Amino acid sequence: MRFRLHTLLLSFLLLPLPCLAEELPTSDSLRELAVRYEHGRGVQKDYEKAFQLYCLAADRGDREAYYALGWMYFNSRGVEQNPAIAAGWFKKAADAGDPAATRMVSLLAATDPQPDPHCTPLAARKRPGREEIEQWVRVRAPAYGLDPELVLSVIWAESNFNPRAHSVKDARGLMQLIPDTARRFGVTDSWDPAQNLHGGMAYLQWLMQRFDGDVPLVLAAYNAGENAVDAYQGIPPYPETRNYVKRISRHYPKLRHPVIDSPVVSMING
Structure with a gap:
């Protein structure tokens, strides 16, 4: 595959649309924007961005996104042609009730379907392993x-990669979302690993904007809330929060993080 999936951090920008920072995009909005990039409708054609958007829509169970990904592999549309991966996506779409995908499954009946290693959704209410979670996060x-x-x-600090982690404060899942935070960022099921990760990353992105890429402040806010950081004009003097920041900083020692004004997800709902 020609995609540089692990080097997109500074380049994955899309349209300069206004955003609603505390909402996750719908599968329809992601897919519709993907179609625009796939076909160059109002934007410069970009198969790489189209693929990523279809992949995000697929995380939400969008059967049309399944079909579109299969079509990209079937026709070598920005990716290397791979009938087996195409058949895997068509089968997912067909199983979800897409009639066009059912015809493609028949056409590829002699081909053994294979999963897409570059876009593997995390199944709802399953317990994906650490390797699968790491791969998912690096792509998205x-x-x-x-x-x-x-x-x-x-x-790692929140749940040690346990999708069923549950704290005494009712924080849930991989990124330990409390119910209020989950609602803020459009998460309807915190036990769904993909939803949990999308919600947690949306919150981190929002905090990154608010604290201008100051990593220790972002981490402190993720643990104690942004209002506590504002009140103390820095890392709150809570032992738990200070230990939390120190613990993660040993794994991620960077003090500054690039702040991208218009990353993909924050712009879809504009």
């Missing part, structure tokens, strides 16, 4: 303007 974090290593460090 750049769409939030985030360094995957920072996201992975937060997941």
Whole structure:
């Protein structure tokens, strides 16, 4: 595949649209923008961005995105032609009730379907392993303007990669979203690993904007809330929060993080 999936952190920018920072995009909005980039409708054609957007829509169970990804592999549309991966996507779309995909599955009946290693959704209410979670984050974090290593460090500190982690404060899942934060960022099921990660990354991206890329402040706010950081004009004097920041900083020692004004996800709902 010709995509440079792990080097997109500073380049994954899309349209300069206004955003609603505390909402996750819908599968329809992601797919519709993907179609624009795939076909060059109102924007410069860019198969790489189209693929990433279809992949994000696929995370939300969008059967049309499944079909579009299969079509890209079937026709070598920005990716190396791979009938087996195409068949895998067509089968997912067909299983979801897409009639066109059912015809493509029949056409590729002699081909053994294979999963897409570059876009593997995390199944809802399953317990993906650490390797699968890491791969998922490395592909998708750049769409939030985030360094995957920072996201992975937060997941490690919050849940040690346990999708069923549940704290005494009712923080849930991989990124330990409390119910209020989950609602703020459009997460309807914190036990769904993909939803949890999308919500946590959306919150991190929002904090990155608010604190101008100051990593220790972002981490402190993720742990104690942005209002506590504002009230103390820095890292709050809570032992838990200070230890949290120190712990993650040992894994992710960078003090500054690039702030991308218009990462993909924050712009879809404009």
